[in-house]
Amino acid sequence: MTTHSQSRTGASDPSTPAPAARPAPAARRSRPARGEGQWALGYREPLNANEQSKKDDNPLNVRARIENIYSRRGFASIDGGDLRGRFRWWGLYTQRKPGLDGGKTGALAPEELDDEFFMLRVRSDGALLGAEQLRVLGAISTDFGRDTADLTDRQNVQYHWIRIEDVPTIWQRLEAVGLQTQEACGDSPRGFLGSPVAGVAADEIIDGTSALEEIKRRYIGDPEFSNLPRKFKTALTGHPSQDVAPEINDVSFVGTVHPEHGPGFDLWVGGGLSTNPMLAQKLGVWIPLEDVPDVWEGVISVFRDYGYRRLRSRARLKFLLADWGVERFREVLEEKYLGRTLVDCPSPPVPTANGDHIGVHRQKDGLFYLGVTPTVGRISGTVLSRLGDLVEEYGAAGVRLTAYQKLVVLGVEEERVEGLVAALERIGLSTRPSNWRRSTMACTGIEFCKLAIVDTKDRAVALVSELERRIPDLDTPITVNVNGCPNACARTQVADIGLKGQLVLDDDGNQVEGFQVHLGGGLGLQPGLGKKLRAHKVTSAALDDYVTNVVTGYLDERHDGESFASWVAR
Numbered sequence: 001m002t003t004h005s006q007s008r009t010g011a012s013d014p015s016t017p018a019p020a021a022r023p024a025p026a027a028r029r030s031r032p033a034r035g036e037g038q039w040a041l042g043y044r045e046p047l048n049a050n051e052q053s054k055k056d057d058n059p060l061n062v063r064a065r066i067e068n069i070y071s072r073r074g075f076a077s078i079d080g081g082d083l084r085g086r087f088r089w090w091g092l093y094t095q096r097k098p099g100l101d102g103g104k105t106g107a108l109a110p111e112e113l114d115d116e117f118f119m120l121r122v123r124s125d126g127a128l129l130g131a132e133q134l135r136v137l138g139a140i141s142t143d144f145g146r147d148t149a150d151l152t153d154r155q156n157v158q159y160h161w162i163r164i165e166d167v168p169t170i171w172q173r174l175e176a177v178g179l180q181t182q183e184a185c186g187d188s189p190r191g192f193l194g195s196p197v198a199g200v201a202a203d204e205i206i207d208g209t210s211a212l213e214e215i216k217r218r219y220i221g222d223p224e225f226s227n228l229p230r231k232f233k234t235a236l237t238g239h240p241s242q243d244v245a246p247e248i249n250d251v252s253f254v255g256t257v258h259p260e261h262g263p264g265f266d267l268w269v270g271g272g273l274s275t276n277p278m279l280a281q282k283l284g285v286w287i288p289l290e291d292v293p294d295v296w297e298g299v300i301s302v303f304r305d306y307g308y309r310r311l312r313s314r315a316r317l318k319f320l321l322a323d324w325g326v327e328r329f330r331e332v333l334e335e336k337y338l339g340r341t342l343v344d345c346p347s348p349p350v351p352t353a354n355g356d357h358i359g360v361h362r363q364k365d366g367l368f369y370l371g372v373t374p375t376v377g378r379i380s381g382t383v384l385s386r387l388g389d390l391v392e393e394y395g396a397a398g399v400r401l402t403a404y405q406k407l408v409v410l411g412v413e414e415e416r417v418e419g420l421v422a423a424l425e426r427i428g429l430s431t432r433p434s435n436w437r438r439s440t441m442a443c444t445g446i447e448f449c450k451l452a453i454v455d456t457k458d459r460a461v462a463l464v465s466e467l468e469r470r471i472p473d474l475d476t477p478i479t480v481n482v483n484g485c486p487n488a489c490a491r492t493q494v495a496d497i498g499l500k501g502q503l504v505l506d507d508d509g510n511q512v513e514g515f516q517v518h519l520g521g522g523l524g525l526q527p528g529l530g531k532k533l534r535a536h537k538v539t540s541a542a543l544d545d546y547v548t549n550v551v552t553g554y555l556d557e558r559h560d561g562e563s564f565a566s567w568v569a570r
């Protein structure tokens with residue numbers, strides 16, 4: 001590949017320290033042995049301000065203060081520790097003060113970045129959203145969020161411009177239709193990813209819906225699991241396309257078939273991106289559907305008790321896995337938390353089909369599901385409400401969100417499919433998108449995110465539009481993931497073209513918004529981390545040309561059937 005002038009490129013009680021884990025084998029343990037704040041090794045005293053805040057008061061308790069004090073007295077009354085810490089456990093982040101450019105982010109104090117408005121995240125946990133739920137989600141946006149609503153790659157709905165005064169009313173409306181913001185953010189079990197076609201796909205291995213519902217019922221809001229070392233991401237799918245990005249979650253249950261026992265789930269642990277990307281490690285086991293919640297509890301308990309709490313930059317489960325290795329992890333899980341051994345089973349094969357579910361597909365019951373794309377997850381309250389109306393009007397079962405900032409309308413009768421396809425198109429949701437629109441994602445970016453260095457959503461929308469004009473007949477999906485900073489919320493390292501926002505130099509030597517490029521990463525069909533090519537830095541203004549050049553090079557040079565990632569790896 002050449003591009004213009006550049007080169008190729010259980011059970012334990014957290015208050016009672018458990019017995020120490022056996023030390024990891026020396027060969028795997030390169031860093032000196034010192035406490036990392038693991039509760040299970042007796043480190044109960046907080047080693048940093050975040051740990052202190054969680055110890056001082058369980059973050060779930062902040063809801064009462066929001067309802068009884070802050071929403072009545074206004075933004076100025078909010079305690080700083082609650083505002084920048086505990087609010088997250090209820091899905092609330094302050095949004096970025098307008099007008100701050102990316103270069104200023106690191107130099108300002110937290111209070112200088114905070115706007116008086118909030119981002120609010122609603123978790124869907126892979127559940128089916130009916131017409132009424134969609135209309136409630138839409139009305140909250142139009143009534144309280146200036147008609148903003150983004151679909152995230154974790155199947156959440158994200159609002160902006162929320163005022164603290166309105167939060168209790170929003171909770172009442174959401175909870176009246178079975179939705180919640182609890183633990184949508186924070187050091188907690190965040191929103192789950194579930195297969196958007198669970199229970200309906202003709203080629204499904206196993207329907208995991210009941211397991212996700214049970215995990216949610218038992219553990220979300222349970223104080224036993226509301227003080228984790230950091231966030232904990234869950235994914236579960238019984239679909240052979242592995243449609244929930246299981247490679248990059250802390251814990252994933254992935255459909256598999258045991259030769260004797262039949263369908264069940266393999267267990268993958270320790271995936272995550274950000275600044276130290278790691279793909280999940282596969283245990284190679286078989287877990288029956290009814291055991292999934294107990295095993296989930298075991299895995300999150302290992303994380304809670306043995307996870308590193310000294311440095312937040314090392315507090316995700318992936319760092320424990322990197323030090324322990326998967327065999328040691330399995331041993332601790334089985335011996336200390338499950339009290340039994342798991343059944344061995346080869347891990348499921350790499351998928352052979354794309355798992356974004358875009359287009360019209362027949363269900364196993366003869367009805368159809370329609371996978372549709374907004375552009376880079378950006379919709380609105382108006383569209384959500386209209387979507388609810390269409391679900392009712394066309395007699396569909398409901399809508400599930402996807403792990404790719406898209407959505408799927410399920411349970412449509414055959415004779416109503418074409419009418420619904422046209423109606424969805426009229427509100428900007430296409431079943432037949434270009435490959436550019438289908439495969440581009442963007443994080444929140446500088447418009448609202450305090451950590452952002454560059455604009456992402458608007459930039460990605462413009463990029464898609466320009467690429468559709470320049471290369472309208474692209475015949476294969478090429479994933480483009482646009483991120484506003486190194487945190488990789490839109491998965492920088494697992495895209496064909498992953499873009500990490502940073503300041504770069506333009507031709508005149510000025511610092512301007514731009515991106516570090518990672519090439520050739522992927523999930524599903526060809527999982528792997530992309531190459532970070534130091535020479536591939538591009539200004540935001542030159543992004544259209546950069547992507548055009550790279551993709552044109554691929555299209556000119558590819559062999560029959562060769563993927564973008566394989567071409568990059570040549």
Ligand code: SF4
Nearest residue numbers: 443449452484485489
């Ligand atoms: Fe914000 Fe960075 Fe995440 Fe984008 S990647 S949403 S800029 S933290």
